[in-house]
Amino acid sequence: MIQAIGLTSRPRGGRPPAVRDLTFEAEEGTVTALLGEPGAGKTAALRLMLQLDSGRGIALYDGRPLSRLPAPAREVGAVLGDVAGHPARTVLSHLRMLAAAVGVPAARADALLTHVGLDALADDRLDALSLSMDRRLGLATALLGQPHSLLLDDPVRDLPRREAAFYYALLRELAAAGVCVVLATDQPRVAARFADRVLTLRAGRLVADEEADDFARLRLRPCVLIRTPQSERFASYLTRQASTPERRIEVVRRDGGALAVYGTDSAAVGELAYRNGILLHQLTDSSHESVPTAVPEPGAPEAVTPEATAPAATRTATATLEPGTDTETHAGPPRADGDTPPAGTFIPAPVAGPDDAPLAGPLRRRWLPGPAYPLRYELRRATSGSRLPRVAAAGTLAASIAGAALLAHSAGGSAVSDAPAVRMLTGWAPFLPLPPAAIGAGLLGAHAFGQEFSFPSLTPAVGAVPRRLGLLFAKLAVSTAVALLLFVAVLLADATALLVLFGDVVDMPADGGLQLLSWAGVTVGCAWTGVLAAGLFTSASLGLAAVLTVPVAVAPGIHALAGTGAVRRLGELPVQLMRVLHIPRPGGGPNLGGVFGVPAQPFGHALVLSLGALLGAYVLTAGRARSLGRALERSGCPSFVRRVFNSPGE
The missing domain is CATH 3.30.70 (Alpha-Beta Plaits)
Incomplete structure (x- = not known):
């Protein structure tokens, strides 16, 4: 059962509230239609019920508000618009990715595709779906968690009559199975034919509450x-x-x-x-x-x-x-006894101004939930959809091979041994701010979070990405694995290319392996920088820009301060650490100084400093986003600033 009590939206732009003191009940196993002309407040009412917008009142699902449900996606489903998935992702991979976010096995996604009639289109791309098939996929997405309540905003808008009938037949099946269905529509005949109860809204107020048969007979x-x-x-x-x-x-x-x-x-x-x-x-x-x-x-x-x-x-x-x-x-007069009018009669709209308060207290915007299985979700997201990861990996290998060949050629043609071995193996050409592997890892890390904002599959009705630490750690873990694989692939590709082109094997110095290990850490650090910056600034482009800012702007600043005592002591940290760990010096055993070679340089200081600042800012926004978002909303900050903190939009 769904109970809405005193729902009132917040006035915006000097206009009156879109919803005013809306109260109704929807029984389980029934289809309830919210009927009204465009602008009557149907969509605003659904968003208030889902706590996607702030206002006043409360919506209860089996006696509990949405914020008190342990797993909202498994108890309440919603379809408020078209599918917000990456256009290159297939139907099946998109649904399986969201199954991991909801916390259900992939077999549930396969079964739902058959149930809604999309099994023949499982391998089709999302951008190849017709409007009808897109609406079916949206319904399948809402049903992943087997919810007991389902809210839909005009689900058959612009659909052919045959497809609309099929869609409503699915909703009737769900209602027969005990699901409480609430849908918004502006078509009276649709409401009379497919709903069990019709609630008529006008100017945000409930003006009629009737059984569908009475509605069809009287109105x-x-x-x-x-x-x-x-x-x-x-x-x-x-x-x-x-x-x-x-x-x-x-x-x-x-x-x-x-x-x-x-x-x-x-x-x-x-x-x-x-x-x-x-x-x-x-x-x-x-x-x-x-x-x-x-x-x-x-x-x-x-x-x-x-x-x-x-x-x-x-x-x-x-x-x-x-x-x-x-x-x-055709509105009737108010009843003098104060009782609820019987079914089939009109409910008078009370005379009220925008400042009237409903019975319930403030309704705050719900804190966005993260995926139930973050790592599984991130793996499925990263391995499906966009071609950018494959293109970035191929471009990184090509740039690295070209850089290695350029370095070998500038060192004297076939005399590969005369060139810096580590620099050749990483393909770091002099005109690049970072080795190609580090730039590629930073781009892929930024894309991991940037794609969430471009195609917000987790929260399509909001457009923001949940700031959950579990999701962040999953992205960092996957980005680490991708960065290491990319780094190893670059080493193998460069070594093979040098052998084929110059017929010589690169001579590594005594601590060459440890230096490569140090640069592998830098590659992972760039990937983390891209992830954190894209998640903080809500853009993949800004994430990549943050990666490139470290060697271009931050590292020179650190180098300029290298003469100060604090920075000098920071540069001596690797030596002090080697003494504490009793690591032998060169000539007395294995030398681990190469591992700390890059971190001890200004670039290493800049990278560590940038990572610390980005991580601190992300954790701060994750822990304080609700209060900061409300403060920014009250202060009238631009929408893109509020979006950073998951604050309600206009």
């Missing part, structure tokens, strides 16, 4: 749609000549000069037009909801006429609306 009345250049004349003919004591005709003017005629059929209307010489451009049977569409000003009472409160079957007067409205005013 979804059949009519005849007419378009004629002589609408004024024909309307008078209809009310005078077609009405009888037993059957009164009701004519409502609609947009574009159209007429909606209630209480008769198209045959009678056509005969009347023929007898009076009226030219008809359109004559069709239809049905329209008799609910007001004109939105009153905040604080103004609604206009109620005796004709509007009379039952539809006994109405005798002709209703005429202003252009731009669809139907006549």
Whole structure:
């Protein structure tokens, strides 16, 4: 069961709240439709129920708010838009990746593809899916955790009739299995056909709460749609000549000069037009909801006429609306006893201003959950979708081979031994700020977090990425493995290329292996810098820029301060550490000084300093994001700044 109590959204931009004191219940095993015109507050109500926006009130799922559920994705599913996955990822890999985020086995994803009819498209890319198939995949994503409640925002918008019927058949199956389904729609006939209960919203308020059968009987009345250049004349003919004591005709003017005629059929209307010489451009049977569409000003009472409160079957007067409205005013007066109106009657909209407070207290934006299995999620994300990792790896190998060949050639052609061995094996050309392996690892690390912001699969309705340390550690672990593999691949490729091109084997110095180990650590450090910077600045480009900033800007600054006592003592740290560990000096056994060679240089100091600053900033934002986000929102900071702290958007 879902209970919404006093939901009220926060006013923005000087406008009144999109939702005002919304209270209703949705039973398990039923489909409840939130019906209203565009702008009535349906989407805002769903976002408040999911705590994606801040406001007032509370939404309970089986008696518990969403923030108190131990695993929200396994109890409440939601479809608020199109699938936000990487376009190059396949349907099956996308669903399996999200299965790891929800905490269910991959077999659940395979079964859901069959259930929603996507098993034949499992290997298709996301950008190749039609709109209908994309909506089915969105439903499968929401059902991964087998939730007991499901919220959907206009799930069949712009779908063909056949696909819409299939989608609603799936929802009816879920309801029959005990799932509580709440969906938003602006189509009255859809709500009457597929829902068990219809809640009508207007200007953010609940104006009607009816069973679907009562809604269809009382408010979804059949009519005849007419378009004629002589609408004024024909309307008078209809009310005078077609009405009888037993059957009164009701004519409502609609947009574009159209007429909606209630209480008769198209045959009678056509005969009347023929007898009076009226030219008809359109004559069709239809049905329209008799609910007001004109939105009153905040604080103004609604206009109620005796004709509007009379039952539809006994109405005798002709209703005429202003252009731009669809139907006549049909709201009933408030009840004096204060009881809840029975099903099939209208609920009066109370006179209230934007500052009215609902019964419940503040509703804060929910802290975004991270993946249930972060490492499994990150592995599936990294091994599917974008071609950038493969392109970056190939480019890194090519640049490294070219750099190694250039260094060997500048050292005297075939005299490979005359060139610096470690520099040749890493392919570090003089014009590059870092070895190609370090740049490639930094790019891949930045891409690991940057892709989350470009295609927010974890939180598509928010667009932000959960700042969870578990997700960060998973990305750091995968980036470490990728950086080491890339570094080893570069060494093997460069050594092979030098052997083939120059016919000579690189002569390594005594501590060459330890120097390579030191540069492997630098490669991993660059990968970590890319991950942390992209996660902090919400951009892969800024993450790579941070990696390149270390040798270009930070290291020269450290070098300029190298004469100070503090930096000099920091440079002596490796020697002191070797003494404490009783590491033999050169000539007396293995020399580990090469391991500390790069960290003891200004570049090593800059890299360590940058990593420490980025990690501290990330942990700070992860621990204080909620309070900082609310403070930034109150201070009116730009949206991109609030997004860094997962603050609610506009």
